[in-house]
Amino acid sequence: MSKTSLRDLSLSEAALAVRNGEVTSVDLADAFLSHSEQVEPGIGAFLHLERDEVLQAAEEIDQRRARGEALGELAGVPIAIKDNIATTGMPTTCASRILEGHRPVRDATAVRKLREAGAVLFGKTNLDEFGMGSSTENSAYHVTRNPLRVDRVPGGSSGGSAAAVASGQAPAALGSDTGGSVRQPAAFCGLVGLKPQYGRVSRSGLVAFASSLDVIGPMGRSAEDVRLLLNVISGPDSLDSTSRAGGSSSRPGDSTSRPGGSPTGPENRADAPLPSVLGIPRRWIERGAGSDVVRVFEETCEWFRAHGVELREIELEAAEQAVATYYVIADAEASSNLSRYDGVRFGYRAQSAETLEELYTRTRGEGFGLEVKRRILLGTFVLSAGYYDAYYGQAQRVRSRIRSELETVLSGVEGILLPTTPTPPFPLGQKSDDPLEMYLSDLYTLPASLAGIPAVSFPAGQSEDGLPVGMQLYGRDDSEQDLLDWVSRFESSTRGNGGAS
Amino acid sequence: MNADFADRQRSAKSEESGKSAKVAGRYDLVIGLEVHAQLRTASKLFCSCPNAFGHDPNRNVCPVCLGHPGALPVLNTRAVDLAVLLGEALGCEIRETSVFARKNYFYPDLPKGYQISQFEHPICVGGAVPLGDGRSVGLVRIHIEEDAGKSKHPEAGDDTESRIDLNRCGVPLVEIVGQPELHSAEDAGLYLSSLKRIVEFLDVCDGNMEEGSLRCDANVSLKPAGAAELGTRTEIKNLNSIRNLERAIRFEADRQAKILDDGGTIDQETRLFDEASGRTRSMRGKEDAHDYRYFPDPDLPPVFVSDDRRTRIAAVMPELPLQRQSRFENSFGLSPDDAAVLTQTRALADYYDAVAESAPDPVAAANWVRTELLGRLSAEGKDITSSPVSPRELTALLKALDDGTLSGKLGKAAVAEMVETGDAFAVVVERNGWKVVSDTGQLAVWVAEAIEKNPSEVASYRAGKTSLLNFFVGQVMKASRGQADPGALRPVIEKALED
DSSP states (O other): OHHHHHHHHHHHHHHHHTTTTOOHHHHHHHHHHHHHHHHHHHHHEEEEEHHHHHHHHHHHHHHHHHHHHOOOTTOOOOEEEEEBBBOTTTTOOOOGGGGGGGGOOSOOHHHHHHHHHHHHEEEEEHHHHHHHSSSSTTTTTTTOOOOOSSOOOOOOHHHHHHHHHHHTSSSSEEESSSSTTHHHHOOOOOOOOOOOOOBBBOOOTTSSHHHHHHHEEEEESHHHHHHHHHHHSSSTTTTTTOOOOOTTTTOOOOOOGGTEEEEEEOOHHHGGOOOOOOEHHHHHHHHHHHHHHHHHHHHHHHHHHHOOOOOOOEEOOOGGGGGHHHHHHHHHHHHGGGOOOOOSSSSSSSSOSSSSHHHHHHHHHSSHHHHHHHHHHHHHTTTTTTTTTTIIIHHHHHHHHHHHHHHHHHHHEEEEEESSSSSSSOBBTTSSSHHHHHHTTTTTTHHHHHHTTEEEEEEEETTTTOOOEEEEEETTTTTHHHHHHHHHHHHHHHHTSOOOO | OOOOHHHHHHHHHHHHOOTTTTTTEEEEEEEEEEEEOOOOOBBOOOSSSOOOOOSTTOOOOOOTTOOOOTTTOOOOOHHHHHHHHHHTTTEEEEEEEOOEEEEEEOTTTTTTSSEEEESSSSSSOEEEOOOOSSSSSEEEEEEEEEOOOOOOOOSSSSSSSEEEEEEETTTTEEEEESSBOOOOOHHHHHHHHHHHHHHHHHHHHOTTTTTSEEEEEEEEEETTTSSSSHHHHHHEEEOOOHHHHHHHHHHHHHHHHHHHHHTTTOOOOOEEEETTTEEEEEEEEEEGGOOOOOOOTTTTTTOOOOOOHHHHHTTOOOOHHHHHHHHHHHHHOHHHHHHHTTTSSSHHHHHHHHHHEEESHHHHHHIIIIIIIIHHHHHOOOOGGSSSOHHHHHHHHHHHHHTSOOOHHHHHHHHHHHHHOOHHHHHHHHHTOOOBOOHHHHHHHHEEEEEEEEHHHHHHHHTTOGGGHHHHHHHHHHTTOOOOOOOHHHHHHHHHHOO
16 A cells, blocks of 8 residues: 555554554554654644654554454554643643653553554644643644644644644544634644543543543544544543543444444445434524635535434524633633642742742743733632632533523534634634634634533535635534534535535 | 540539639630541542551652642542541531532642632531530531641751652541630640540541641630620641640630730731740731632532431441440449540440450459559550450459459559560469468468567567557568468468467
C-alpha cells in the first residue's frame, strides 16, 4: 500500500490490516510521521511529537503480533492526544508554562484503554491553556493554524487535535470538551467530534478545568472512527466517582465493539436508522448565526426532511442563558481546580521569592497566561462571600432550568439539530483581544455541556468562500450511538461533495 | 494514662460553680468546642494510601492525596459508616443526603489548594455529648472532612527551610461541633474527656491527643453575668491535651475579663495556645480571616445513607461508656468511682469485664485491677493494652486470695512479679515457694524463734504492754517471708507469750 493510502484507511480498516499482517504498525506510524514532517511546520498542531517514541511504540505492537498475541481494536493505529490528558512517558503541560515539562506518574484511564486496545500514542496536541479558549491562540507555546485555511484558527480548545487530524498527521485524536472544545474545533476543521454524555468517559487523568462539565471526546474523519474510539475509551471507572455505567456505548451485537470483529466502514452504516423527529430551534439560529451558517443549517434540514425525518420547530429559552451561566460555573470550578499550581510541589516555581505570599503570587503570576488569570479572577469573585448567591447560586439555578428544558424538549423529539458555531472559522488574531466576543461564539455548544447530554458535531457544508461549516446534533441521555448512526447516514449520502446537497 | 474521666467527674462536682475566680460573679464564661477526630479506617478518605501514623515523611502518598493534575477523589465508604456510627451514638439526626464541598485556601501543606469537607449539608446534625453526671451538651453538627499535611517550620537558628510532610493529607476526620453551652474550664475538660471516651469505645478514633488523632479548638467568650446575648469570641487553637484545654480557657477567660474590666472590647480573632507559657497569643485577626469560597465539590456525588444502611450500622453499636459504667455499678456492685475509673478506656473496661466474669468477688477484683495492676503497669511504663498479665491469670490470683491459699501481701508481690516477668500466676507461686502457712506446728517454730530473739519485748508484753502483739506478728511474717497466715498466727503468739 502506498503511504497515502495507508493514511486514508479508516481506524478499523487500519487495525484489521495490522492484525492480519497486511501492514505493520511501524509502516503505518511511519506514513503519518513522514507526512507530519512535511506539514507540521506550517500548522503547529503538536506540543510534543517524537518520531522515535512513536516508532518504538509501533514496534512493540508488531512484536506482540509476531509473538502471536491477540491485538485489540486499535492495533497499531496512531492516535494523537490532547495535552491536557495524562500520559506516562510524555509530558502533559496543558499548554501552560506552569506545567512545563510535567510528566504524569499515571496514564489517564482513557489513555490506558487506548494502549490496551493496541493504539500507538501519537504525540501531544496543542490547546488553549488548560482548555480555556476557542481558538488555540491561548497556548503558552505557539498558535495552531487551521489546515484547511492557514490564516484561520482551528478552533479550540482542542485545536491541536483537530488540526492534527485535518492535516492528515494522525487518523484520529482525543480532545476534551468542557463547553464545546471538541465540537467547535471539529466544526472548524471539517471533522466529526463527539462530546459524550457527562461521565461516559472517565475523567481520571484529564487535567481538570471545570469538573462538572469536562469530558474527554473523540475526534475523527468519520462517525465510525469516532464510534470506535468512543467504544474503546468509555465506561465506568473506579478512579472517577462521576463516571457512569449504562448507556449504549457498547451495544450488544455491535460488531465494532467486539475485538477482532469485522471492519465497519461508513458503507456498513448506510442503512443506519434515522430519527423520526428532530427539533430545530430556528429562531435562535436565525438570531445568532451568520448567513453562511444559516444557509448550511437550512440545507441540512432539507437533507433530513428528504430522508423522512420530521423537523419540528422548538423554542429554547433557558438555553439562551447558557453563555452567562457557563462562564460563572466553569470559572468558579476552574478557580478552585487551578489552586494546586502554587509552585510548592510540582510545575513552575518562581525564583527569588522571599515570602510564601510572594512565592504564590509570582509563581501564578508568571506561570499562568492572561486568559487563565482572567478566569481565575472571575471564578474567585463569583464564589466570594456576599456574591456567591447572586452569581454562583443563580448560575446553578439557571443550569438546572437549562437541563430540564432540554430534557422536556428531548422527550418530544429524538434529537436537536443546530449549528455548532455561529460562524465559519475566524481569522487568527480576530477575537484574541476580545474575550467576550470569543465567549459568545460558544453559544450553540454550551447548553449540551451544562445539561450533560451527548452532542456531536459533523461537517455539513461550506461557506461561500470554501470554509468548513459544522452542524450539531444534541441527543437524549445515553444516545451517543444513535447520534453517530445519524451522522453516519448523513456522511454516506453526502460523501465527496463536501456537505449537504 | 491520660484524661482521667473519673478524676474529671470528681473535680467538676467538687468545684461548685466551676468558674474561674476572676470571672465569677461579673461575667458568664461561654465555651463551645470543635473537636476533630481522625477516623480509624485502613485507608485515607479519598484514596487507597494507608491511614497510618509515624511513618517516614511523604511515604503514604499517591497522585490523589498529592493533588496531582488529573487525579480524582473516590470516597472511602468506611469513613461514612464510622461517622454514622458516631452520630447514632450521640443521638444525632443522620442526614440521608450529605454533600462534600471544597474549602478553598492556600497553604503549602494543602496540596490541592482546597480541603474537601462538608459545609451546607453535613452528615449529622443535632445530638449531644453526655457529661456523665446527668448533664449533656448539645451538638450543632458532625461532618466528614480530609486532614491536611503537616508543616515543620525552622526553629530559631539551625534549619532555615520549612519542611512539609504530606502523609496526613487525606486522612479522614470528623469534626464534631458543640453548642456554646459550656461554662467552665472543668466542664470543657469533662466534655472533651467524655467525647474522647465515646470515640474510643466506638473504635471510631484512637483518641490519642499527643499524636493528634483527637484535636480540639475552643471558642471562648464572656458576657455580663445573666446577659442573654453572647459576647465576642476568640477561637483558641493548638490544644493538644485536656489539661491544656483547661489551662487555655482559664487564661483566656482572665485575659478577656481584664480587657472588659478596663472598658475595652474583645477582638474576634484566632489565638494560639502556648504550652510552655500557658498563655494564648493572637494568630490572625478577623480582617485576615479567610474567605473559604465553599462550593459543592463537583468531583464527588452527594453521599447517600439509606435508612437500611443506617439501621445496619446502629445494630452493631457497642456498649457506650456510660452504659457500661452503670452496668458495672448495677451488675457487679461497684462504687460509682470504681465504675468510672474502670470504664476510662474500652480496653480497661473489656479487661475488667473479663476478670469480673469469673472472679469470686467483683468488687475486690475492681480494687485489684484499679490499684495493684494499673499501678504496677504504669510503674513499668505500660498500660492495660500491653499488660503482660492476662485477665485469666489475674483471676487465678484472685481465686487464691479468696480461698486463703495466698495472703494479700504475697498477692501484691505476685502482681508485681507477673507484670515484670509476664509469667503465669502458678509459675510465680512455684518459683517463690509461696504458700500460706496456717499449720500451727510450723507457726509455733517461727513464734518460738521470735520470742527467743526479743527478750525485752517479751518482758514488756508480759508486763502488760499487749499492743506489742503486732510487733511479734510482724517478726513472724518477716521470718516466714510473708507465708504465715496472719489470722492463724495471732492465737499462736498469744498462747506462747502467756506461757
